[in-house]
Amino acid sequence: MTFCARTSAILYEYRPRNRNTYITVTKEGEVCVRSPIRDEQRIRELLCRKEEWIREHLARIHERTRDVHRPGETIRFRGENVPLGHFPALEKKLKKCQSLIDIEKYYHRFYRDEALLTLPSRIEHYARKMGLRPSSVRFKKMRRRWGSCDARGIVTFNTLMMQLSYEHIDYIIVHELAHLRHMNHSGEFHALVACFLPEEKRLRRELREIHPY
Template sequence: MSVTKDGVTLKTPKVSDYYINNLLKQKQKWIEKKLFEIQSRIYVDKNILDEKKAKEFLASRVEYFSKKMNLSFSELKFRKMKRRWGSCDSKKRITLNTYLYNTTKEQIDYVVVHELAHLVHMNHSKEFHLLVNDYIPFAKSIQKQFYIL
């Protein structure tokens, strides 16, 4: 049994409808929980992307928060990534996923602040999360919305 954004899929050997219905009844709460979790996640439509607009908007958010946080980075890059929304390396280079543009402004700001916070803390320590929370008050709830691409 699998639950996706498109619904529930049940693959079974040759069994009766009674067995299938009984199994679905037994798993109903679990299915409802999974459907709720999935519906609250972000799914990016990779077909809808104005790359120039995306880069301009994302760069403007990085500039805004880097000034607000009084932090500087060496380079800002954009890539279409499958597994990450962003990254920051020890050479202060920030890379953002261009698909991030298809999410909400709050989610974009969370990722931007998250990556900028790595300029101060190159880990996910308590201090790192406190810094992120200084600029994104509901960071934890926004983080839970993200789904791996």
């Protein structure tokens, strides 16, 4: 029989068929424990051992909640929420917008222009450094992925990458160029990325939690 008991921000679920205990943190800041262990003291001990990991995840959630993007007032640019006053031309256009759809249209045009201005030189830098040349480089807005590389050697980058910090932008560039040698996510692929970005694991983990919008 399965039962749940909530204490503060902890959601405990007894799972007798589980072989292991799983602890996760939701985007709402709840700590979820799913475990075949029924003893409360043992569960508390497990949580204490994972305290640092839990605190790190809760801190990230708090930071994202605090640093909220407000369409029409700020723009997510190079890893920060920047007041539109920093971009007078864009701010002027947005003041005339009547709907969120129009606002997004101008945002996407801004990202496209910035991507075409910024990304080619960074791509060229890493292509030269890695000795890997794509047959073609393309830029377009994508909703579900930051970049892609196909079997023909065509590398495509999401113009919404301009929402990200330069550190994450560089990771996406190196990641897609590495696919020119390894069309998979094998150990050899990640090792190649790590040769040029030693923080590869951290950057990959962080990007899993960031989505284009």
